[in-house]
Amino acid sequence: MGNTFEFSSRTKIAFGIDRSLELGKDVKKLSRSNKAVLITDPGIIKAGLADHVIGALEKEDIEIQVFHNVQSDPMAGSIDEAAEIIRSCGAKCVLGLGGGSAMDVAKMAALVAGGERAAMHYALMANPFAPKSICTIMIPTTSGTGAEVTNTVVFSDENKRKVWAWDAEMAPDMAIIDPQLTAALPAQLTAATTFDALVHAIEACTGKRTTPIIEAFSLQAIRLISQNIKKVLHRPDDLEARGKLALAATMAGMAIEQGGTGIAHCIGHALGTLARIHHGKAVTIALMATYMWNAEAAVTMYAEIARALGVKDEGLTEKELALAGASQFSQMVAESGLNLSLQDENLSAADIDCFLEVMESEENAPMRLNNCRLATSADLKQFAADILQTSSKSKDLNQSIL
Ligand SMILES: [Zn+2]
Known part of the structure; x- marks a missing residue:
């Protein structure tokens, strides 16, 4: 921990079952x-969640335009289309409804619409945004990315290269956390997104930029996830437990907003570049491969994490406790039934050089360098080999509770 730090959150958080029904009043205020303008994706429309939100807006006579051309791993072109709609109807409020992709398009399009240039003009902060003139409200429908409270977005250029954009004003003005909106999420997606949030929490509080405030958010997020994930997977309509997972994801988002992520996100992004593998699944595979290696280097924090994961600490030394977190994490993953196989993704041991190259790329450096233990090229090669070897067999190892 450095001697000085700042902590701020620009996003007002409103939580509650059916809280999204008050959305019209929030827009006016x-x-x-x-x-x-409501930005969402075709899956959310199909699930009826967009109608739910539009109904709440119409109740307050809000004039609403819907943009739903958002794919997972959104493209810059999609942001430009959304920005054009915002400009042409003169909306002063943009709503993002969905997972990380819909929220990222909403956050970025609201800033892009305030100027005249296209989204790529601002990629990797090559140029500053025009001052913010359009407010943003995020309504997550998964409990994972934490995009409802972060000031960063990820999108792809026309060559499918992933790029980032960030700005203090990118942070949404408001996040509405309504567990009701996550109730219909299928089990595999519930598990994958929840483990993404868990990895955020673990990486933020063990990273080089951690502070006691980040630790507080991270450790509480880890507790809430370890105490509620099984409940939600057994009873998907348990809204109290869904609410705890949703809050954990938001808190983990606040933790990475300040503390950043680490090696599991470096490896996870590389897997996402090699194959269109779900981000939550990718970072879960990556943390399983690196957990012990990390825990050996940050024993005290990993011992705290193990307690938060529910490991009983009687009779264990601090180091034993820290390392016991690894098997607790693996057990949680196995019990969730999350499919970790890479066989369906067409990845095999032959992809190792390409995998390594993306891990070591410039765009993955911030995550690699923020990790509690510095990974050498030899370390990365070992992780890549382990992942490509074990994940091709892991389908049979899962003991699903579903
Ligand atoms: Zn993530």
Whole structure:
């Protein structure tokens, strides 16, 4: 921990079952207007969640335009289309409804619409955004990315290269956490997104930029996830437990917003570049491969994490406790039934050089360098070999509770 740090959150958080039904009032209060653009994806429309939100807006006479051309791993072109709609209807409020992709498009399009240039003009902060003139409200429908409270977005250029954009003003003005909206999420997606949040929490509090405030958010997020994931997977309509997972994801988002992520996200992004593998699944595979290696280097923090994961500490030394967290994490993953196989992704041991190259790339350096233990090229090669070897067999090893 450094001697000085700052901690701020620009996003107001509103939590509650059916809290999204009050959305119309939030739009009026925040934007002092009755026009808004709703950005979502086709899956959310199909699941009826967009209608739910549109109904809440119409109840307050909000004029609403819907943009739903958002794919997972969104493209810059999708952001430009959304920004054009925002400009042409003169909306002063943009709503993002969905997982990380829909929220990222909403956050970025609201800033892009305030200027005249296309999204790629601002990629990797090559140029500053015009001052923010359009407010943003995020309504997550998964409990994972934490995009509802972060000031970073990820999107792809026309060559499918992943790029980032960030700005203090990218942080949403408001996040509405309504567990009801996550109730219909299928078990595999519930598990994958929840483990993404868990990896965020673990990486933020063990990273080089951690502070006691980040530790507080991270450790509580880890507790809430370890105490509630089984409940939700057994009873998907348990809204109290769903609410705890949703809050954990938001808290873990606040933790990475300040503390960043680490090696599991470096490896996870590399897996996502090699194959279109779900981000939550990718970082879960990556943390399983690196947990022990990390825990050996940050024993005290990993011992705290093990307690938060539910490991009983009687009779264990601090180091034994730290390392016991690894098997607790693996057991949680196995019990969730999350399919970790890479066979369906067409990845094999032959992909090792390409995998290594992406891990060591410039764009993955911030995650690699923030990790509690510095990974050498030899370390990365070993992780890559382990992942490509074990994940091709792991399908049979899962003991699903579902
Ligand atoms: Zn993540």
